[in-house]
Amino acid sequence: MAKYRCRECRVTENAPRRYRLHYGNRCRCPRCGTFRISKLKERDRIDPMETGLLNLYERWMGGKLYHCRFCRVQFFDRRKYIPVTGAAAQPKPAAAEETPVSVMDAKSTATPGV
Numbered sequence: 001m002a003k004y005r006c007r008e009c010r011v012t013e014n015a016p017r018r019y020r021l022h023y024g025n026r027c028r029c030p031r032c033g034t035f036r037i038s039k040l041k042e043r044d045r046i047d048p049m050e051t052g053l054l055n056l057y058e059r060w061m062g063g064k065l066y067h068c069r070f071c072r073v074q075f076f077d078r079r080k081y082i083p084v085t086g087a088a089a090q091p092k093p094a095a096a097e098e099t100p101v102s103v104m105d106a107k108s109t110a111t112p113g114v
Helices: 053-060 103-109
Strands: 002-005 012-015 037-039 064-068 074-077
Touching: 053 074
Parallel strands: none
Antiparallel strands: 002 012, 037 064, 064 074
């Protein structure tokens, strides 16, 4: 369940997550919403197939077969597949941390007479 709150009037709206995951321009897992999916050539008999009217609709509309690595579920999606590889899959490195300078260190590095 996804919850949205209006910034102006503070009204909270509840929206089913699975329904919202079918919006957008990139294909994603209908259960967990991740973009880290893989494309399949044929159905795998071990992992389960996603059921429901939306999956059936995606199949009828010419959707391709995909597999979620985390949910281990297969599903059809007609949206654009953009594989997550390289820098996009890696977390961004943390910025270099600056060491705090104490007041005594700042005074000792200051030029005399200023």
